[in-house]
Amino acid sequence: MNHTIYFNAAQNMSQIKDKSVDLVVTSPPYPMIEMWDDIMSNQNQDIRSAFDNNKPREAFELMHQELDKVWKECWRVLKDGSFLCINIGDATRTINGEFALYNNNTQIIQACEKLGFINLPNILWRKATNAPNKFMGSGMLPCGAYVTLEHEWILIFRKGGKRVYKTAEAKESRRDSSFFWEERNVWFSDVWEIKGVKQNINKAPSRERNASYPLEIPYRLINMYSQKGDVVLDPFMGLGTTAIAAIINERNSVGYEIDPLLKPLLKDILNSTDISQANVFLYNRYKKHLDFVEERIKQKKEVKYDNEKLNCKVMTGQETNLAFHYLKSITLQKDNDELSFETSYFLDRKIEDMPPTEQGSLFFSE
Template sequence: MGTVNKGCKFIDLHSHGNMVENLMKTVHSIHFADARRMTQLADNSIDLMVTSPPYPMIEMWDNLFQKLDSSVKKCLSRRDGPAAFEAMHRLLDPVWQESFRVLKPGGFACINIGDATRTIDDHFALYTNHARILSAATQIGFTSLPCIIWRKQTNAPNKFMGSGMLPAGAYVTLEHEYILILRKNGRREFKTAEDKQRRRESAIFWEERNHWFSDVWFDLKGTTQTLADARERKRSAAFPFELAYRLINMFSLLTDPVLDPFMGTGTTMAAAMAAGRCSVGYEADKNLIPAVHKTVRGVMLPTDQAAARRLIQHQTFVEQRLAADKPLKYINEPYGFPVVTNQERWLRLHVPADLIQADETRFQVTHDMAPMPFKYNLFDN
């Protein structure tokens, strides 16, 4: 099939009946640089951006914002919350501008962000980070699409804020974050036969479509940061692997380049590897190199292969649907199992088979088609 992206090759090795066995290679690079100036990336070169930035007005990020702009420290020193909030966001705005520049027309940006609650001078307030980012993004030229609410339940004993059980003084507990979904220009076009086939092979299961494209996600737990060094722990805005993995499968194709301008410990890069996409990450703190390498190598562990879990989940779905006498009208060509829609006929999942590290910032991953982990053939007579 030839080269589909610069540095990303999708090579047919041989065919067997209706199944084409493929060797797919993806490349991944890290830039330890300021994402406000992504000079290494050309205009219109990225298909998807997935990130979680430092959260303005969350105290653990105060030092970072203050180092980048002394006006943040001045605003906090004079106890001016709204001014500090705006000063912090002005530091993020150039990243969204750069992301817009490097995204291809029709490319998506997915931003995981939480609002902040903070008491300054005995004045408790909500700082709406998601709304401020949406405002900046639409002014840049992004189109805002329906977002996802990520419900992060808190069971801590001190979850209640304000006056406790007494009315007229208690506050609603903030237990959700946002996944903002933005698009550059209009819908992405798939003009070549190669792109159309790559899109078909990048399909998701019908049951995944129903779940992943719902507007509230209840099933993802927040990531507890376990970095040993306190400074590294404060520099990493880690989110769950599954969050990045879903978004990558929802809004990109196999071998598409995916960008994370706030790379942290490398979750988005690992998810891109697992999903068979290329990736580029920007991170300002070189101290996170060991953590990034650990995250990236984790995708090679058989127990961490997300594709195998998806196939098992599909098997369970098929069993339940057949037991309920509901139709499964189509057969997936690569695997031979039933699927609900014609769009799933060429769906093909991939797993990382080999990882080559060229240096501390560059990787190449070879992908195999994910084997069916089923213990028996569901359709034997």
Template sequence: METKHLILNHNSKEVSAKTDQKVDLIVTSPPYPMIKMWDELFEIDSLAKNEEEIGNEFKKSISFLNEIWNESLRLLSEDAIVCINIGDATRKIGSQFRLFNNHQKIVEYFLSKGFVQLPSIIWRKQTNSPNKFMGSGMLPVGAYVTLEHEYILIFRKQKRDFLKNNEKENRLESAFFWEERNVWFNDVWDVKGVKQRNNILNSRERTAAYPFEIADRLIKMFSVKGDTVLDPFLGTGTTTLAAMLNERNSIGVELDEGLYLNFVDSLKKDNNTITKKMNKKIDERISEHEDFVTNSQSEVKYFNENLKTRVKTKQELRIKINKIKSIQIEKEKNEALLRVNYF
């Protein structure tokens, strides 16, 4: 089996001009409006001093994102699912401290486009720092609650039917383990964040990366082998790597040339190392499942011939996990195509 991964150093507002490939799933984490590190991208006037002025700046940044959502929807199949990791923002305007509800604006947009919202996931990113609280410390009225969570918003238009034989087989092979389901489909995820400092030449100061585990779970939960995953805000390539690991195709778009070059060049330079790291994740997943089987307090009676391990339910009998055999890279100036082959 081979999967293909198109990486574009391009403006996400024009991605449909670069490909007509149909997309089955969006997994992305866009820039967060009203977070200062993104002011330049959104052309935010940091000197805005009153509610009306800052309200206009907020609307402008939301409109920026909506243009990219508009373009992304051009590639979506009718039964595609959209997963967006977004955090709200807090900011002091003059002497007034307030919240900017980014997640609500994204919900409003997708509902206006005829999507149905599915239950969201709360990603908890708590910190134990003694200085994390904002405001007047121990004095009432003037202190503010600390934001220690982000949202993973999930949308779709219609339920997907797996009518073709290859789609049915891909779905069976893409099933997840019983114990994984019991963790992933809870509405609160405790997943550790990743370092944000960016030392990449000609790039922004922070990567704004989100954890591999977030993208990995979402791709396993809401797509099957052979599907195509889109990330219009590729960043450090987390979504593409998760798609590669899970035998999905992908399209990733990144405006920042430094991030684009770093991701593609690292794949070329450290190809074997990255392949080994990815395959190690597969070994760890199977090992964790076998630990579950060994320690289970109830009977695990079914046997998966592909993985040579017992499983809890009949729906897990056909799970098949292939390791990465090779990654081939075809690179042009602002575009790269990765071809991934599996054992």
């Protein structure tokens, strides 16, 4: 599998051919979140002028006009029947004494629908916090406090109709990329309870904080909306969370990062990905399934089918060809204007060969 990162703005992804991408999974800068003001203003100086003139709604609209250019490029590069998944949070901000909500999710939905994307049921990512100072406003007094934002959105779009599987090879790859029945029941629910991740960056010269989502989010989405060997694009690469999820899931990936100063950090993150931990994560996924089957049998409930590749019982016939392919190597191929990595896998490694451990993955956030 190949993984490439380009260091330029995603408003122009000319390195990618039309209809060559199978899935987009991304989390863009959130308009009206202050940490992104400079990056977005550098794309359009009118944004900075709008802030200087105390015109927040104008700045908000201009920021989304820049994001709209990226969604247009996503439409161009995505194949028919492919998906666009966008993690976005709404914003609250006080400007010129006015506290207000800025609905980023509705702006993106409207823009993508105008391009022709079909908006499917979206996911509410709830990342609740118990911080005592999370409430905004006057506390216990009526008419002066504000509801806290403890959720973000994962917007799901499809380009055109359902994906068509024409060849026997494509159909086999789809079956090989299936997921467990109990995973389906969690992943395809409309509310995800997932903790956020720490946002400090120790080695980035251009910013102190990072807005990366936890790896569990792109990991789920890549499993849900692509199959092994597909190409996954992230137009807002950040610290490479989507690329790591693609690597673990045996997909190809392409990413764009506007900040060239993040290149050494991205190189270090991907080049030093802990292969053993990635494989332990897959093993733990298998072990969790075994625990599910054992508990179901204890309750005298049926587990009807056999998966001979994994040597375990499964709930449906669609799971009988599911296989885990373990990561063998990550090799740096290019380090010039772009970064390029190649990954290889143990394609038919027996699950019994994996270490019998239950330690957690360094990447995975429960």
